[in-house]
Amino acid sequence: MRTPRFAVAITAALVTVTLPVLNTTAAAAPPDKVSVAANPTDQLRTGDWGTRIVNGERTTVKEYPFVIAGMRVGGGGPQGQSCTASVVGKRKILTAAHCMVDTTGAKSYFYGDDDLNTPGDETFRTAVASFKTHPGYTGSGGWRTGYDVAVVTTVDDIPVPESQWAKVAGSGDSALTQPGKSGTSLGYGKTSAGGGSGELRKTTMPVNDPAGCQVFDIRVNGDLMVCTGYNDGRTADCSGDSGGPFIVDGVVVGVSSWGSSACDRYSIMARLTNAMGDWARAEIGGTQPGDGKFGMALSPSAGKAEPGKHVSTSVTTTAGDQGPEKLELSASALPTGTTATFQPSSTVDAGQVAKLTLQTAASTPAGIYKVIVTATGTSGAKTAEFTLTVGDGGTVDGPRPSASPGTGTVPPGGYANATITVTGGTGSIRLSATGLPYPPSFTPQTVKSGGTSRMTVMGPYQRGTYKVSITATDSVGNTGTTTYTLTVR
Structure with a gap:
């Protein structure tokens, strides 16, 4: 035990x-x-x-x-x-x-x-x-x-x-x-x-x-x-x-x-x-x-744009203890088809403000993305996150999990495994389950659409048949469920 x-x-x-x-x-x-x-x-x-x-x-x-x-x-x-x-x-x-x-x-x-x-x-x-x-x-x-x-x-x-x-x-x-x-x-x-x-x-x-x-x-x-x-x-x-x-x-x-x-x-x-x-x-x-270094912040730190449209934020910098220094601004982790433009320039003096515009393409997939904005100077580098929502943030129907096999039989306290496959959904999809005294584990617990995870379940010490409800929740809150049947003999 x-x-x-x-x-x-x-x-x-x-x-x-x-x-x-x-x-x-x-x-x-x-x-x-x-x-x-x-x-x-x-x-x-x-x-x-x-x-x-x-x-x-x-x-x-x-x-x-x-x-x-x-x-x-x-x-x-x-x-x-x-x-x-x-x-x-x-x-x-x-x-x-x-x-x-x-x-x-x-x-x-x-x-x-x-x-x-x-x-x-x-x-x-x-x-x-x-x-x-x-x-x-x-x-x-x-x-x-x-x-x-x-x-x-x-x-x-x-x-x-x-x-x-x-x-x-x-x-x-x-x-x-x-x-x-x-x-x-x-x-x-x-x-x-x-x-x-x-x-x-x-x-x-x-x-x-x-x-x-x-x-x-x-x-x-x-x-x-x-x-x-x-x-x-x-x-x-x-x-x-x-x-x-x-x-x-x-x-x-x-x-x-x-x-x-x-x-x-x-x-x-x-x-x-x-x-x-x-x-x-x-x-x-x-x-x-x-700490002798400059500071950087985004205002706002999140925004939404329809595919083919744009959204902007202000990149505010502050000088460190050693005074103004030249900073190079860049943006990474952009969604497909999206470009980043800094105005008036991607080079600023610490203490100045730049405007960052994220221009999506008509083909940019709907979803929620974490864009990384970086400022690099002689004293080091600072980063900040901008949460970009494209379109409605994802698909309407949500993720669809399935279990293979869909059933398992174990002795009291024994373990069984199943492969969980998830289709549909938007962004990262988190797996969870209910129906057992000890919740199943998922390896990994977070997958992308089309991904798989190994589910491990521990059988209760009381014999019987248990219905395990597996839920997949995507990054915009859409959910889908499937059922796994565990028999303890």
Whole structure:
């Protein structure tokens, strides 16, 4: 008998814990196994945790002077440690929304301590005066759908110099969360089933294409989340890391949001290289510490055009600390037959505004496209996304899934496979299913029209016949279903 793994909001620290599945050998999580969403991890019972420590290394507040420990009455870590956060202003802290909404108990912050196991070592502690969660956060459990970011205002000034505040990413920094980048995750947290370590730790994890991270029963939404880490348990965020920073090139590009309760799969961050980061920066107020580079943003960041028509947006640039520099503008990932024109020129000085016009062709297929706008200067490059909708965004009839074979027979707890083929639909098509205690897994979970996926189902332990309803949802919300019959003997 196997025990299902659970996906959870990560409310306790960076030290990575791999949990065995009813045995003492912690093997890599099978790629076709689905992790089921559950409650925030610091609310799980101690007996639910394994004891193997996975990577991560000790670090100090001196090395990362903006890191601060989130505490709450009843928190599972030493002295009530529950979350991790970043100092971003004189009285401002950046963390995950679920750290403020989904957990009970009065909340406060400790600063300056590398190890919370020895009370009294902190140089500063303060209570929470108020906090704001992103308007898109839907309340308790909202981390499942995204917008898991909050800005906290403290009662007292935090003793961190402005030059050492964490720098928060915005919509002009989308290149920092492109797949292939690598970043550092920080946090205080559990190293064993016995409780939280309370030690400040760090680990390095890659940024992954979200399409390859669909191993949970809730969707990893690449527009709102960053999928980091690995699927084999070598390192991950864990209970107590929630709200902690994920840093790429010295910039906080995400806050630790959720993952597997076993801490053995991908770690999902709330993405800040988009409008969420812009919101956080506005709530923080003031100016962000300079990085010597220019800035770039699109206004608007989305638009619609019928085939053969055009749509425009403004490319606004700002000079960095080193002053104006020449920027070369370009656009990529254009749909078929579409051209991009910058006016008055594709070469501008940082601080100037250019008009970008996307001209579609009569033959451009209807759909929703992510156009990448890039500005390149002597100090580096910045990218931003423009969401282009062509026509009605896709076909009217929606995707049509089919299963081959359409039936399967297994013993209690056994596994069966089927190939799911999808035709029709627009853009990326996500597969899901209902009708079983443990949702089937799909490899891959997202396909294009004409693509196939392997579905793996686990038979319930109660014998009988089960109707599995398979749903395909395309990028514009159209759906189609088919049925797979599973017999457990």
